[in-house]
Amino acid sequence: MSARVRRHARALDVRHGRIDMNHGSGGRATTQLVQELFLNAFDNEWLRLMDDQARCNLPAGRLVVATDAHVVSPLFFPGGDIGALSVHGTVNDVAMAGAKPMYLTAAFIIEEGFALASLKRIVDSMAQAARSAQVAVIAGDTKVVERGKGDGLFITTTGVGVVDPALDIHVHRAQPQDCILISGTIGDHGIAIMSEREHLSFQTTILSDTAALHGLVADMVRVVPDIHCLRDPTRGGLATALNEIADQSGVGMRIQEAAIPIRAEVRAACEFLGLDPLYIANEGKLIAICPPEQANTLLAAMRRHPLGVQSAIIGTVVDDPLRFVEMETAFGGTRMVDWLTGDPLPRIC
Amino acid sequence: MKYIDEFRDKHMAASMARAIWAEVEERRTYHIMEFCGGHTHAIARYGLPDLLPSSIRLVHGPGCPVCVLPIGRIDMAINLARDGGVILCTYADVVRVPATDRESLLAIKAAGADVVMVYSVQDALQVARRNPDREVVFFAIGFETTTPPTAAAILEAKRLGMRNFTVICNHVLTPSAIQSLLDSPEVRQMGTVRIDGFIGPSHVSAVIGSRPYEFFAQEYEKPVVIAGFEPLDVLQSVWMLVRQINEGRAIVENQFTRAVTREGNTKAQTLVTEVFELARTFEWRGLGIVPYSSLRIQNRYGAFDAERRFGLRPASVPDHKGCECGAILRGVKHPHDCRLFGGACVPESPMGSCMVSSEGACAAHYTYGRYRRDNALGLRRAAGKS
Secondary structure, three states, X not given: OOOOOOOOOOOOOOOOOEOOHHHHOOOHHHHHHHHHHHHHHHOOHHHHOOOOOOOOOOOOOEEEEEEEEEOOOOOEXXXXXXXXXXXXXXXXXXXXXXXEEEEEEEEEEEEOOOEHHHHHHHHHHHHHHXXXXXXXXXXXXXXXXXXXXXXXEEEEEEEEEEEOOOOOOOOOOOOOOOXXXXXXXXXXXXXXXXXXXXXXXOOOOOOOXXXXXXXXXXXXXXXXXXXXXXXXXXXXXXXXXXXXXXXXXXXXXXXXXXXXXXXXXXXXHHHHHOOOHHHOOOOOOOEEEEOHHHHHHHHHHHHHOHHHXXXXXXXXXXXXXXXXXXXXXXXOOEEEOOOOOOOOOOOOO | OOOOHHHHOHHHHHHHHHHHHHHOOOOOOEEEEEEEHHHHHHHHHOOHHHHOOOOEEEEEEEEOOOOOOOHHHHHXXXXXXXXXOOEEEEEHHHHHOOOHHHOOHHHHHXXXXXXXXEOOHHHHHHHHHHOOOOOEEEEEEEOOOOHHHHHHHHHHHHHOOOOOEEEEEEEEOHHHHHHHHHHOHHHHOOOOOOOOEEEEOOHHHXXXXXXXXXXHHHHOOOOEEEOOOOHHHHHHHHHHHHHHHHHOOOOEEEOOOOOOXXXXXXXXXXXXXXXXXXXXXXXXXXXXEEEEEEXXXXXXXXXXXXXXXXXXXXXXXXXXXXXXXXXXXXXOOOHHHOOOEOOOEEOOEOOOHHHOOOOOHHHHHHHHOOHHHHXXXXXXXXXHHO
């Protein structure tokens, strides 16, 4: 910590203390919280200045910006927590343009009474996730709402990155004959969250797949710069993401159920909960769409990366003015894969 | 996945389909009703019609518990949750069923009512334990499959001396519904609905056994094949039905031998008779008032009956004017015969109950059905000609 940090009469009682309305007042208590908890965790040259904004340099290229609010419940789940998730979610949104994410800002809305120990655990996890993703959290904000007016903690992050202007990865670029790839097993995050839900507890070994994907993306664009589309299938799952791409690109899609990677435990959980894994959220997977002649090269590159070992080609883009996504079932029939209706699992991220 | 993949095997499916193609007789059609919404869902989800000859017509039946709930009973739950200050727990699909004035349990939840979606009645009991100073009401729906758990929960609540847990019982009976269909004027007199045989329920039959269907097979001369919910189960049961129809037989056959016996689950049946008794009448959506077709909580467990505790009486409310759910539930109409289908009525904003649950005929058709392509192309062709 820098010597410029003002000392307070008593250090924050991180072990037993709780957030109270003073921590959101903007006064001394707020400053103490920011300095002793947030600055300590995220420590970097921008935050140390304690300014209301951060000024930073960007390398050449086009600016990419994305923002994401995180309201996941519960805050801690198998394989992650809201802190790590709030970094990964936004980093991935930036990375899906083929960009290198560089900076994050974060806004915390904290409910009165929230345990400082939990907040510290979350902030530390967030800092750890940011460090391993090599992005700096350069600005932030903290607000406190009265007890009952929030649900523990909400985190909104905004990510800034830079993309090579030569890359043109867009959701509207899918073309007939293109191949559709997925970077690994589907549904892990949603089922991990579900296993922790209050009204729905069951024992499982499934961990959330929450992860930052920009390293994988960097490897992919290096070997196949002409990737047409990238998307991380979060809320609404694979089915909804494919429908979005089909709709934006004005094409149809044909996928093969048997080719889609899925863990046996996730399938089993979906089976007895009556859920369709195609609609379950992921936080560390991406869909890639590329020209057919480059699909195998791309697949090989994805499988070489630790986060893409189970990558697979799951289907092709077809010419279809109706923009339908259809699936050949493992059983030998075909069926539509529609947009998600309703919400099988609210507050998943 | 073990014990699942075996029943979804592509090669087995192809050979079963070949057997069906070999069995069907030329210039003959086979009208087979799948009673259960679970079968409707499996048929659509696995694309079974792609594998079957066009002479086999699958007719959807009323076996979807959410679909057959009449508006009056949903209104009753809405009023209680909104104005009665209770915590109302129910299965998730129920909250989306549209009621009077386009209200739904989901809409009043958004407006501040305490509506909790649960996966089982045990979760509702938990809610009651955690909120001892609140009245917790479980809106119970379902055929014979979900009845034993409700009975067990009431017994447990009594054992624990709970005073804040009650049940609105909407448990309905499969045999009564089948009989009501077979006795309907469309089947009996007008002949507008042809039913040559039934794919019998799977989970329901695991509880009640195969014996209750013997009456229909004998008295109405309709073959019944009790089938599991996996796609191969359905294919095999279609083959068994086609054989019975061809041979002029009408008996109850059991394809789902891994779970169903003739007598059923007698322990579950004992639980149910301990807590419930036949209600004299019950109003079904589509079938109207059907005598002795539902269960009510017996007097000795009356303290757990929300209808008694809160003095509830369901009103009879007509369906939306354009909605064909009633006719669809009787097999008289097909989802795409309804003019609301896919336009004003879609899963995001259902007008009728059959568009709500994934077991509903309309929702299954809309979500999985490639009819939409046919429809869209048909419309385009029509537009091109004009």
